[in-house]
Amino acid sequence: MAIRTILYGYNVENGKTVINIQESEIVKKVFSLYAEGKTLSDIALMLTDHNVIYFRNEVKWNKNTISRMIENEKYIGNDVYPTIISPELFNKARTIKNQKSCKQKKHTKEIELLRKITVCGKCGGRYKRINTWGTREKWMCSNGCACVTYIDDSILEKAISDNFNTAINNPALLDIKADSKYQPTIEAVKEENELLRLMDQPKISFSAVSKSIMQEAKVRFNCCEFDDGELTEELKDEISQLSIDEKLDCRTMKKYIKQVTIQSDGRITTVFINNAEITNGGA
Ligand SMILES: [Zn+2]
Structure with missing residues (x-):
């Protein structure tokens, strides 16, 4: 698959970047549709439906191509790129995009809980969650051990659900080895x-x-961490009756999970209320 090296909307002629009239009309259309409230996917679909060529006779638009276009400041023009989009329209699109991603990033109850119980596998310090650019969240150790993990909330939640499912399928894993205590x-x-x-x-x-x-x-x-055998048996019994389709809800997490550890290699350990630990396969 060939990759476009020249920004959509432009050509290079004699070493100079010039506007590609046809493509620049599409860029303008994309920005104005977005400013009117169409979603990235809506716009990608519309362009695909109209057989608009992206590159070398290929009609391949998706929400990421549209997203990158809307975020690209070159369209408002600079020393190299002639202006296609007015700063007003560009800013309007950007504001809408920020608002939408803020909405999406609104913390769920599950994330709120995870912020309280997620710790660093290296030093045991609390992990902080910071929103960074657009799509990924950055979890980092607040203890100053320089453990930084870029991880999507969805991946973190998936790992915890996977660990949980492992326990559902094999409750014996929740037994605590007395000798290790x-x-x-x-x-x-x-x-x-x-x-x-x-x-x-x-x-x-x-x-x-x-x-x-x-x-x-x-x-x-x-100095023994008291292994409450009754708690373990109850936990095994209850967990074996659960079934988790997608991700764990906050109530289930609160009830059965004591702590989540982000290991320095990116693996996620779920610590259950009886101190049993299950770690996922790896990132
Ligand atoms: Zn740490």
């Missing part, structure tokens, strides 16, 4: 050593040992 703190190690020392005495003081055992048990207990 125990991580002794320095205090626990100290208590443990103290107990060993007491039991290593030639003359064992039973009251000191029993006190030490209780103390150690307490410290150990505190």
Whole structure:
């Protein structure tokens, strides 16, 4: 497929960019239709229906071609490009486009929730969501670890739904591995050593040992992330009865998801309320 290198509406003659009369009429038509309220797709369809050639006998218009045209400031003219569109018309089209994309970017309840529970896989800091140009959202770590992920809301939501579907199809994945949970703190190690020392005495003081055992048990207990088996069973039971067609709604997310982690390689981990984690295949 050949790619147009000269901007639609222009020709190059003797090294100079000049207006292509026929094409420039189409450009004007596109801008005025858009300013009248037609959508990008409407306009693409109209041009296709009228067999308007885009390039080398090809009639290939879509909403992206129209979108790029409307955003291209060269049409108002500069040192190289002669004017096709008046700045007034250009600005009118731009205003409409901005308004439309603002509307589309209006946060859904799901995105509002995700803003609160999405964290950085590298440092655990909160991920911020920033709107950038037109189509993509930029999620970045607010903790200053320089993790920046460009990701569409729709892709993020899809990954979370995929993870959720994985859990629906295989609820056993929601089991928490008990052995991965125990991580002794320095205090626990100290208590443990103290107990060993007491039991290593030639003359064992039973009251000191029993006190030490209780103390150690307490410290150990505190450094276990308590796996509530009942919660896991309930979660498995409820999730296995769900079916997610497209994306998760806010209520389901709130009910079952504790956290979403954006990994530095772009993969998305869904952390369920019982701390079980499921990561999607990758971006
Ligand atoms: Zn980070």
